[in-house]
Each structure stands twice: as structure tokens, then as C-alpha cells.
Amino acid sequence: MLDFLSLLPYWQVFVEGIVTTLWVTVVATLLGLAIAVPFAWLRLEGPRLLSALIGIYVELIRNTPFIVQLFFIYFGLPALDLRLSATSCALIAMTLNLTAYATEIIRAGIQAVPKGQREAARVLGMSPLQSYRHVVLVPALSRIYPALTSQCIIVMLGSAVISQISVEELTYAANFIQSRNFRSFETYIVATLCYLGIAIAMRQSFEYIGRRLFGFLQGEQR
Amino acid sequence: MSMVRVDALYKSFGANQVLKGIDLRIQEGEVVSIIGRSGSGKSTLLRCLNQLELHDSGSIEINGKRLDGEAMSARQLSEHVGMIFQSFNLFPHRRVGENVMLAPMVVRGESREAVEPRARALLESVGLGEKFDAWPGQLSGGQQQRVAIARALAMAPKVLLCDEITSALDPELVGEVLRVLEKLAVDGMTLVLVTHEMRFAREVGSRVVFMHQGKIHEQGDAKRVLDDPQTPELKQFLASTR
């Protein structure tokens, strides 16, 4: 029989795990998107060398497993005499990971904006950067918003892996609890439901932001 | 001094030579209609005039300033030349008023308070005063094109280039856009239009330039050129548009 009551004494551990998962996800998402927005533009219109470097970085991240990236940073940085906490390493790995995928997604969005938009901005006197910021960016994001949302959720789900370097997030909490009460099935059912809840909450938040940002799309449906 | 001065202009796309030595003078306040077959280089000529395409050789002077590739920034150029496109190219995520105000604010750093009255007046002048807070997607094609005109005028250019700006419109919407252009012409704006509206070219235009295979084949006073074409190519072209 399932015995969820055996989890009760550990509810605090669960809550702490959820809080950690949430905040590393929020920080990595905000940082990753903030970096990806200029990166996507530089990849397309930046100086050739910079564009190539960003391209290499993107391919490097997209073609290696996240856990390897995580270990690379966690065990690699100390070798360079950089001592960071496990949580900092996890944040760096998650941010680097999201940045790479988001750069590629936003780049596709920029390319989907009709060339005439950029020409109109240019003829009105805008520099390429002004044109990106004021004219191209929002329509570009609106075109790839669902993909971007999913990618951020994938990063949240992928954060389960950072328990491997002892960051005490949700999966770490679950592992800890089931090693104490030996109720692994119940424990992981609860953990699964927590992840599901967080993912749904993220999707709703993105949809809310999207409605504000892309209100003009409603206007287009005459 | 000519408002637009083009000398021996050449432009190729790869092996395809599109402009083969264009010489053109346009005086302030002139309304010049460029006509010719599809592919004769009309758009390319206009796009060279505002450096959306860079010419291979020859020279272009606008309002006494020479355009040479890198020499003039988009910002400087925008003080001399404005452009309206066939496909409107309004910014869909900006309300109509913001479309008009964006360039003065972003490019010139003007404050919203300074620009807004001007933007409202411009929209009023194209008959869209009440659309200030509408989304572009809520407007008809003719209304969008009139917003595009107001938007271009907000930068107070000396010359306005129009590339087939009524070609994408339903026939019943063409008139409202042409009336705005006519008003601009009467007010003394220098207009260079690529157009298929022969009646407009004849009634409002001061001059017609006929392009054929990358060259100016025939040009002159609008009524003279359209009523009494000299070259067989222009005769044939005019016959095909009737």
C-alpha cells in the first residue's frame, strides 16, 4: 500500500528543495535570456570573429550532455584555481546551457521578421542596433515564444541533474528523503507532482508575460 | 542646385547589370514619376538613392550632399531622404502614433512630449487623427500606407521616394493614398515615385522618366511624354498599360 504519511515528517525538506529549484531556475532563466538577446543579434550581425565564436559556443553546448557541462564547470574551475560553491557552478552551467539554446531560437525569430521591417527602420535613420532593439526584437520574440517557453521549462526540469554536485534542490531532497524512510515510490510521486506543478506555473507565467508583450497580435486579428 | 543629382550610375547584382549609366537631375519641388517595365531597374534606382543598395560606380548627390557608401550614416541620410514602400512596413508591435514618433525619439533623441503634437498633426493631415492609438493590424491597407507617409514625414526629409506605394492596395483604396501624395506635391515636397498610375503621373507629376533595360530611355514634361511618346519602346509600354 502507498503510504504518503511517511513523508510528512520531511515536508520541510521538500519545501526547501522546491525553493532552491525555483530560484536557480528563475536566475538562470533571466540571465540566460538577457545574454541570449544580444548574442542572437551578434551571431547574425556582429563582427565576423565574434559571430563565429558565438557559433562555436552554441554548437559546443547543443552537442554535449548537460551533466557533462555541469561536471566540466564543477571540477574544471577549481583546476583554474577558481573556488565557487556548488550552487554557483550549477547556476553557471544552467545559464550557459539556456543561453546557447535561446540564442539559436531567437536567431530563428530574427530571421523570420520580414526584411522590409529592417529597411523601414534604416530609412528612418536607425542604426542596426536601434533597429534591432525597437523594431525587430519584439516581433522576433513573438514568433518563437512557444519554443522559448519550452526551452526555459526544459532547463528547470534539467536542474534535477544539479543534485549530482550536491545542490540541495528538489531531486536532492527526494533522494535524501527516500534514503531515510525507504518509501521511494511515494517520494518520487510527490517529486514528480512538484515538477509538474512548477512547469505548469512557468508556462502560465510565460503566457501572462506574452499577452502583455504581444498584445499587438490581438490587434492583427481583425 | 539640384535636389537630386545622379551621374553615370552603375549597379550590378552579380553578373546582372541592372543600372547602366543613369544621369538624372531633380529640382526642389519637382514631382518625378518613374515608369517602365518590371525589371527595368526602377526600384534599384530608388534604393540606390537612399543607400538600401550601394552603387558600383557613378555619383549621387542629395541636397548637395554626396552619398558614397560609408560616407553618410543612416541617421544623416534620413534628414534628406524618406521612403515609402509598396508593402507599408509599419511596425506591427507599435501603435499607429508610436510608429510615427519612434524615429524622431530614437534617432534624434527628441522627447515624447515634443514629438507627440507633431505626430498627431501629421496623422491629422493624412486623415487618420483618430487612429493614434490603433494597432497597424487594425487598419486597412490604404490607412496603413497613409500612416507610413506620416511616419516618413516625421523625419522632415527633403525628398520622398515612393516605390509603387499603391500597387498592393485594393483599387478602391488607391485614391485616398494618391490624394495625400497630391497634397504633398502641392505643398512643394520633392517627390520621386515609381508608379503605374499614369493618370496621377500626368495630372500631378511635373516630369516622367521612362526606364528601359537599366537606362533612362526617354524623359520630359509629364504631359508631353505620356501624350506624345517619341521612342517605339515607350509607345509600346504605354499601349500595354492601357
Ligand SMILES: Nc1ncnc2c1ncn2[C@@H]1O[C@H](COP(=O)(O)OP(=O)(O)O)[C@@H](O)[C@H]1O
Ligand atoms: N537584391 C537583389 N539581388 C539580385 N538581383 C536583384 C536584386 N534586386 C533587384 N534585382 C534584379 O534587378 C533587376 C531590376 O529589378 P528592379 O530594380 O526591382 O526592377 P523594377 O523595380 O523596375 O521592376 C531585376 O532583374 C531583378 O531581378
Ligand SMILES: [Mg+2]
Ligand atoms: Mg520595383
